[in-house]
Amino acid sequence: MFKVQSSKCFLPLTINWHKLCLFLKRTTHTMRKSLVFLVVLPLLAFSIGHKFYVTVTNVNYSDKDDAFQVTTRIFIDDFEEVLKERYGIDAYLATDKESAIADEYIEKYLRTKFLVHLNGEQATYNFIGKKYDDDVVICYIEIPDVGLETLKTMEFDNEILTDLFDEQKNIVHVKWNGNKRSFVMIKSNAKGMLNF
Amino acid sequence: MLFLFAVICFAQEAEEPEKEREPGHLNQSKFRQMYDELSTPNTYRSASGAPGPDYYQQQADYNMDITLDDKNVKLYGEETITYYNNSPDDLEFLWVQLDQNVRAKDSKSPLRNGNGVDIAYTAGNFTQTYVTEPFDGGFNIDWVKDASGQPLSYTINQTMMRINIPQPLKSGENISFSIKWWYNINDRPNDGGRSGYEYYPEDGNRDYTIAQFFPRMAVYSDVEGWQNHQFWGNGEFALTFGNYNVNITVPADHIVDATGVLQNRKEVYTKDMMKRYEAAKKSYDKPVIIVTQEEATAKESSFAEKTKTWKFRTEAGAPVRDFAFATSRKYIMDAQAVKMGNRDVMAVSLYPKEGNPLWEEYSTKAVVQTLQTYSKFTFDYPYNKAISVSAKSIGMEYPMICFNFGRPNADGTVSDRTKFGMISVIIHEVGHNYFPMIVNSDERQWGWMDEGLDTFMQYLTEQEFGENFPDAVAPNEKYPSRRGDPSKIVPYMAGDQESISPIMSNPENVYQLGPNAYSKPATALNILRETVMGRDLFDHAFKTYAQRWMFKHPTPEDFFRTMEDASAVDLDWYWRSWFYTTDYVDIGVKGVKKYYVSNKVTKEMQEYMDARGITEADLPPLVYLASEDSENFDENLKGKAPTEVSQNLNEYMMDNMTAEERSQVEEPKYFYEITFDKPGGIPMPLIVEYTYADGTKENVTYPPEIWRKNDSEVSRVISSQKELVGIVVDPQQETADIDTTNNAWPKKEEKSDFDKFKEQVKG
Numbered sequence: 001m002f003k004v005q006s007s008k009c010f011l012p013l014t015i016n017w018h019k020l021c022l023f024l025k026r027t028t029h030t031m032r033k034s035l036v037f038l039v040v041l042p043l044l045a046f047s048i049g050h051k052f053y054v055t056v057t058n059v060n061y062s063d064k065d066d067a068f069q070v071t072t073r074i075f076i077d078d079f080e081e082v083l084k085e086r087y088g089i090d091a092y093l094a095t096d097k098e099s100a101i102a103d104e105y106i107e108k109y110l111r112t113k114f115l116v117h118l119n120g121e122q123a124t125y126n127f128i129g130k131k132y133d134d135d136v137v138i139c140y141i142e143i144p145d146v147g148l149e150t151l152k153t154m155e156f157d158n159e160i161l162t163d164l165f166d167e168q169k170n171i172v173h174v175k176w177n178g179n180k181r182s183f184v185m186i187k188s189n190a191k192g193m194l195n196f
Numbered sequence: 197m198l199f200l201f202a203v204i205c206f207a208q209e210a211e212e213p214e215k216e217r218e219p220g221h222l223n224q225s226k227f228r229q230m231y232d233e234l235s236t237p238n239t240y241r242s243a244s245g246a247p248g249p250d251y252y253q254q255q256a257d258y259n260m261d262i263t264l265d266d267k268n269v270k271l272y273g274e275e276t277i278t279y280y281n282n283s284p285d286d287l288e289f290l291w292v293q294l295d296q297n298v299r300a301k302d303s304k305s306p307l308r309n310g311n312g313v314d315i316a317y318t319a320g321n322f323t324q325t326y327v328t329e330p331f332d333g334g335f336n337i338d339w340v341k342d343a344s345g346q347p348l349s350y351t352i353n354q355t356m357m358r359i360n361i362p363q364p365l366k367s368g369e370n371i372s373f374s375i376k377w378w379y380n381i382n383d384r385p386n387d388g389g390r391s392g393y394e395y396y397p398e399d400g401n402r403d404y405t406i407a408q409f410f411p412r413m414a415v416y417s418d419v420e421g422w423q424n425h426q427f428w429g430n431g432e433f434a435l436t437f438g439n440y441n442v443n444i445t446v447p448a449d450h451i452v453d454a455t456g457v458l459q460n461r462k463e464v465y466t467k468d469m470m471k472r473y474e475a476a477k478k479s480y481d482k483p484v485i486i487v488t489q490e491e492a493t494a495k496e497s498s499f500a501e502k503t504k505t506w507k508f509r510t511e512a513g514a515p516v517r518d519f520a521f522a523t524s525r526k527y528i529m530d531a532q533a534v535k536m537g538n539r540d541v542m543a544v545s546l547y548p549k550e551g552n553p554l555w556e557e558y559s560t561k562a563v564v565q566t567l568q569t570y571s572k573f574t575f576d577y578p579y580n581k582a583i584s585v586s587a588k589s590i591g592m593e594y595p596m597i598c599f600n601f602g603r604p605n606a607d608g609t610v611s612d613r614t615k616f617g618m619i620s621v622i623i624h625e626v627g628h629n630y631f632p633m634i635v636n637s638d639e640r641q642w643g644w645m646d647e648g649l650d651t652f653m654q655y656l657t658e659q660e661f662g663e664n665f666p667d668a669v670a671p672n673e674k675y676p677s678r679r680g681d682p683s684k685i686v687p688y689m690a691g692d693q694e695s696i697s698p699i700m701s702n703p704e705n706v707y708q709l710g711p712n713a714y715s716k717p718a719t720a721l722n723i724l725r726e727t728v729m730g731r732d733l734f735d736h737a738f739k740t741y742a743q744r745w746m747f748k749h750p751t752p753e754d755f756f757r758t759m760e761d762a763s764a765v766d767l768d769w770y771w772r773s774w775f776y777t778t779d780y781v782d783i784g785v786k787g788v789k790k791y792y793v794s795n796k797v798t799k800e801m802q803e804y805m806d807a808r809g810i811t812e813a814d815l816p817p818l819v820y821l822a823s824e825d826s827e828n829f830d831e832n833l834k835g836k837a838p839t840e841v842s843q844n845l846n847e848y849m850m851d852n853m854t855a856e857e858r859s860q861v862e863e864p865k866y867f868y869e870i871t872f873d874k875p876g877g878i879p880m881p882l883i884v885e886y887t888y889a890d891g892t893k894e895n896v897t898y899p900p901e902i903w904r905k906n907d908s909e910v911s912r913v914i915s916s917q918k919e920l921v922g923i924v925v926d927p928q929q930e931t932a933d934i935d936t937t938n939n940a941w942p943k944k945e946e947k948s949d950f951d952k953f954k955e956q957v958k959g
Contacts, residue, residue: 060950069950076613095611096671129957134678135613140953167321 053078053168055160057114061148061176070125070141072114074160079137082109082164094132106130106139110160116143117155148176154194162187226879227904230768233776234753240418245757246744253749255280255515256413256438263445264404264523266499269393272378273410280370283416290359290371291416291424295408296379297355298427299389300334304354305428331380331387335411338376348373355427357411375411390592390599396526396548399496403524403548405587405599408433412518415638419751425640431703432639432646435517437747440510446523449500451487453529453546453583454521455595456508464506469529476531477540483530483560489549495525514578515747517636520594522546522585532560534567537576541567547586554604554618558668559584562622565664569657570630573735574742582629584622591621593628600625616676619661619668624654635745642752643703644775648717655680655718682932685711685719689780690934699775700752719932720774727881727930728900729765737762769879769900779877781931784938785923786909791867792829793838793845794822817844821867837863864915870923871911875938879903880931886914887922895927 057072076093083091083105091102107127116123128140158170170185172192183192237243239250260275281287298305340348340359349360365371381404384392391407415423415434423434440456452464462470469486476484510516526548534541545559563584567577579596587599602618604610630653632639632646639646655677661668662675669675678684688696688711697706699717706712725734740762741755756771773779797805797812798820805811812818819842822828839846849858872882882898902910914920923941926933933939937946947955 060948062948062950069948071950076611092609094613128954131953140950140957142950142954 053161053165055158055168055170057158057170057172059172059174061146063177065142065144066146066148068116068143068146070143072110072139072141072160073133073136074139076132076135076137078161078165079106082161085164093137103130106137110139110141113157113159113161113163114141115157117153117157118143118146119150119152120155148196151196153196156183156185156192156194157190158183158185158192159187159190162190225904226773226877226907227766227769227901230756230772233772234756235419235751237757238418241751241754243757244761245741245754245759246761247748247754250284251748252282252284252418254282254413254416254436256436258410258438258440258442258519260410260440260442260519261445262410262442262521263503264406264447264450266402266404266447266450269381269402270378271381271406271409274374274376275410276372276374277411277413278370278372279365279413281365281367281416283418284367285416286364286366287361287416288364289361290365291414291422292350292357292359292375292411293408293414293424293427293433294335294337294352294355294357294411295427295433297334297352298429299331299382299387301330301332303334306330308428331382333380333382333387333389336378337411338378341374343372353426356414356424377411379409381406384590385588390590391520394588396550399526401496401524401526403522403526403587405520405522405585405592407518407520407592407594407599410519413438415749417749419749420638420641423638423640427640428704430709431641431643433518434638434640435636437515437517437636439512439515440508440519442508442519442521443505444508444521444523445503445505447500447525448502448504449495449498449525450504450523451492451525451527451529451546452506452521452523453544453585453597454506454508455516455519455597456510457580459507459509460505464504473531476542477533480533480535483532483543483545483556485528485530485556487527487529489528489552489556492526492528493549500525511580514580516579516595517633518594520597522583522587522597522599524548528552528556530556530560531581532564534564534577536567536571539576541577541579542581543567544581544583545585546583550603551586552604553608554602554610554615555586558615558619559586559600559622561665561668562619562661563626565661566623566626566657569660570627570653573653573656574630574635574739575746577629578634578746579629582626584626591625593625593633595629595633598622598625598628612676620654620658620678623657623661624650627653627657630742634747635742636747636749638749638751639703641702642700643706643709643713644699644717645750645752645755647713648699648721651679651714651718652721655722679715679718680722682719682723682930685715685932686934688716689932693778696778698777717775720770723931724759724767724770727883728767728770729763733763733765734759773878777877780934781878781880782876782933782935782938783872783874783880783882783925783931784935785925785941786871786873786938788871788920788923788941789869790824791821791869792824792833792836792865793841793867794820794828794833795842795844796820796822796828798822798828799826817848819845823869835865837865839863862917864917866916866919868914868916868920869911870914870941871909872925873909873938874903874907876934879907882910883926883928883931885922885924885927886916886920887924888916888918889921890918892918 055072055074060069062069080091080093083089087105089099089105091099093102123143125141125143128142130137130139156172158172160170161168166187172183174181174194181194185192239248242248257278258275260273263272297303340350342348351358382389382392385394391409393402393404395402413436415436444452446452472484472486476486527546529546531542531544534543543560543563545555547555563582567582571577581596583597585599589601590599591601592599600621602614627650631649637645658675658677695707697712703709703713725731737759741758744758760767833841839849879900881900882902884896886894925939
């Protein structure tokens with residue numbers, strides 16, 4: 001059988017296993033374990049049929065460029081819905097008739113909802129572009145001139161889609177020089193702080 | 197004395213060899229035969245993988261009267277089961293499956309998982325979890341009676357009911373008994389599950405896609421005895437073949453379809469529907485609408501108080517293992533005929549207006565393609581019809597009928613992912629008719645045996661659909677299959693070992709059922725077909741398996757054995773690696789050493805001779821290869837023909853070959869010793885592309901057995917007239933190699949996905 005939790009969450013047909021339907025707990029020390037159980041629970045035939053709204057953002061430090069390379073994976077239909085609600089745009093993402101102004105508004109939205117502070121100062125970042133992978137859009141963002149050697153703190157404000165979905169969860173994985181750290185952001189707690 | 201002892205000890209310690217003697221070990225070869233993993237063949241199941249001379253299977257026939265109470269959303273049924281004991285054993289009791297009990301109020305299923313406090317709850321989720329009473333959707337058994345109407349005692353243990361028959365059912369005998377039951381139908385999109393109703397608040401109607409709705413016989417077999425492993429929710433079904441005779445009573449304005457052949461079409465169809473159905477039976481190129489959207493929509497605002505009874509029977513010679521049905525006044529219906537040998541099969545679709553325009557255009561088309569492709573690779577579809585029913589957010593399979601997702605947006609627009617998602621799920625679920633409905637594997641124990649084989653066949657069917665309907669897949673050049681391509685399984689196989697299980701695991705106990713039961717086995721079969729066996733050998737063996745086990749109950753061993761039996765390809769290493777372990781593929785080029793023919797004795801050879809007190813004169817004429825980093829190498833050797841350098845070789849060739857033969861010889865000038873390493877656990881064919889200085893390429897595939905004596909690295913010598921400039925392992929990425937950074941020589945600096953994208957954007 002194929003079971004789909006909602007239009008958001010094709011399981012197991014539409015396989016974006018690594019980013020779907022996370023079952024996360026409050027405590028960070030159990031988080032890695034919880035991630036292990038990732039897509040299991042929603043598969044149960046009688047698991048509660050509420051929708052899961054999740055984005056996954058990977059932040060990788062590039063030594064070569066002294067930059068953070070950020071990719072954010074957002075479900076296309078969620079993103080379309082927020083562009084429609086917030087800006088009144090029918091974006092038709094990933095279709096032949098994709099709106100010419102879609103990129104502009106995607107960037108505008110991200111700059112409003114995804115903020116990064118380095119050493120307490122808001123970092124300016126470059127929105128490089130987007131591409132599609134099955135039912136998600138991947139946004140590429142670069143934070144240049146990091147100065148990792150003098151970097152003490154990095155702070156994320158990730159409110160992507162929380163203006164539309166109360167139950168939105170935004171996950172951020174940061175990797176630098178072989179270190180890893182993960183955050184789960186929700187509407188009421190959309191901040192994540194990293195000390196280097 | 198003490199002092200002395202200490203000295204002796206010291207001396208002994210000093211004399212000990214540097215390395216302790218290693219202990220012995222069992223046969224650890226990845227190529228050893230699977231005598232430990234596979235059960236011993238016997239007279240029920242032969243070593244060839246075919247059913248043995250004493251193979252048997254039970255039979256369960258059902259007569260049922262089912263009534264839907266659409267107003268109160270309840271289902272009532274009375275059934276008589278006739279059970280034939282074809283086993284050599286006498287049975288003291290019978291086991292009947294009560295799958296609906298998984299959603300009984302006191303079901304243990306929700307209790308079997310650990311949980312914790314979520315970081316946040318929606319109000320609705322919180323209410324459902326902590327405030328409201330759980331839905332009670334379990335079976336209510338009114339009575340169980342024997343053939344003479346006397347009550348039979350029974351015991352219910354969760355989803356299994358033991359019928360305590362007064363006398364054992366002897367081998368070769370049969371028994372009839374009856375059960376009366378009812379249950380509350382669940383709101384499937386909200387409560388979950390495979391069966392249930394979907395409510396449409398706009399018009400107050402429901403559609404019902406109803407399955408595992410009646411007490412069903414458990415399987416009794418030579419492998420499991422009674423397969424009475426509880427239904428917990430993930431592990432699907434194990435069912436006995438039989439004949440069904442089912443009457444379904446629903447409101448008179450409903451459209452019904454179900455497993456079996458409709459017996460009273462004239463009573464339940466309108467005259468228009470009959471006319472259109474007759475036309476559909478002769479329409480082989482496109483579907484004919486049997487119930488129009490206007491007719492279906494017109495019924496939405498009323499509610500028939502009268503009822504109609506739809507009568508279905510299965511055909512002799514085409515038994516089914518289960519029965520399901522769909523019913524609603526909202527259904528639109530279309531159908532088309534498909535030639536199947538000398539018979540016709542009807543491809544049918546049922547959908548509410550909410551499914552259009554998508555369903556009208558693609559559902560029946562996808563059903564037709566599935567019947568054609570699957571039949572080509574297995575056997576002719578033996579049933580009279582295959583129905584695809586629109587059901588929000590699931591895909592679920594039953595004999596002849598399946599429930600599939602895919603709805604357009606409210607404004608009628610359809611995204612590509614909805615369209616392809618729908619076509620894919622229809623292909624997959626209709627395809628399940630072959631695995632496990634006809635090739636009747638035990639899903640409760642082995643999810644991959646039907647899901648994996650079906651997902652593999654789904655990939656082949658999707659690709660053929662793309663070839664047959666290029667307009668439907670444009671602008672893609674081929675159908676965008678989500679599973680099957682080796683590259684798609686890499687993230688899973690490269691994943692955290694803590695969260696992956698071998699394919700040969702029970703579906704209840706795996707971490708990620710999707711890759712575990714669907715994508716990984718499907719990809720493993722695809723790689724087996726394209727890269728390991730080749731299409732001809734694979735296809736013949738796969739078809740042999742399907743035909744040997746058509747209308748029977750195969751086990752994993754029967755599949756593994758048949759694939760080898762029919763192809764003469766030893767695949768034990770493949771089954772072990774891909775199906776019994778969580779190993780992954782990672783093969784690379786470790787290093788390349790260049791050599792040239794030299795007339796000087798190499799250092800290693802000199803040492804060899806010195807050690808034995810012999811000289812060159814004691815040996816036959818020898819030819820030497822000098823490595824580029826050795827003392828014997830000098831630049832002058834480069835580009836020279838071996839006979840120019842080695843007098844021994846020149847003399848040998850003059851003595852042993854005619855002048856004409858010598859003139860035809862093209863002497864190799866370059867020699868390379870290439871070391872391939874294998875950080876991954878799975879031995880695979882070593883597929884290598886060699887590129888030479890003049891741009892020509894040569895592809896060599898070394899069989900997987902190249903790894904049989906050294907599982908971690910192996911060297912090969914290449915001789916060539918041209919300089920070798922590049923080596924790539926698995927150039928077409930057909931083995932699901934999880935790390936391709938080590939696949940090339942000279943090593944290529946692989947750019948990250950981010951850098952690649954950035955370059956592409958910046959142009």
